[in-house]
Amino acid sequence: MPETAKQKIGLRERKKAKTMASVQMHALRLFQEKGYHATTVEQIAEAAEISPSTFFRYFATKEDVVLTDNYDPLLVDAFDNQSPELSPLQAVRNAMISGITEITDEEWETTRQRNQLIMAVPELRAAAMNNLTQMMHLLTQMVAKRLGRSSDDPAIRTFGGVIVGVNISLMDYSAEVTRLEFAKLLEEALEVVEKGLIIE
Known part of the structure; x- marks a missing residue:
């Protein structure tokens, strides 16, 4: 694989990890404030400044935001x-x-x-x-x-x-x-x- 392609993949993976960490951070804060069951995916997405559809690109369910x-x-x-x-x-x-x-x-x-x-x-x-x-x-x-x-x-x-x-x-x-x-x-x-x- 060309070095430039490797760099692009590495950058993409780092960006993905950073976004996932941000979503998890906001989710955990909301779980503490509102409780796990009372917090919705829509609220997590809004706090992380992403759309619900983007949330589901990273996490299949609300459970996954804790487990992943x-x-x-x-x-x-x-x-x-x-x-x-x-x-x-x-x-x-x-x-x-x-x-x-x-x-x-x-x-x-x-x-x-x-x-x-x-x-x-x-x-x-x-x-x-x-x-x-x-x-x-x-x-x-x-x-x-x-x-x-x-x-x-x-x-x-x-x-x-x-x-x-x-x-x-x-x-x-x-x-x-x-x-x-x-x-x-x-x-x-x-x-x-x-x-x-x-x-x-």
Whole structure:
């Protein structure tokens, strides 16, 4: 692909991410002010200075404005850049923690508010299961590629489920702590997994 075409794609993706972040920011503010159920897509679009049709180009539903993020490609990239000498668990741990420590405080605040809403609104909790399942599939594909094995391998599928389980166990905390405190909690939880889930 010519360099100019790559630059155009990169610019388009950055513009898309910026618009999505702006819409989410306005949506979260309105959810706090009016409540999730009382806030309409039309109100979110008006606050973000876009049309409702533009809103639906970025988010399929009102639920998606809470559930969607752009962090998966960053996780994959960070994982692929880990030393081949590390175990899959060590590589995932490093990739996840680096992702948390490298985002801005503003991005963490958005993440914190999103998780708070997900835990508080029953339909968002239910819809989040789809995202968590997708995350499990992403993790299994990442690890399978690293090890040269099938993503259907029971050990690799179990690994993906365990990492997602760790994230679920920490979602409550993410609404109350700073991003660096959360990174520490995540590291401690994954160290427990690395030791074989031995609880003394």
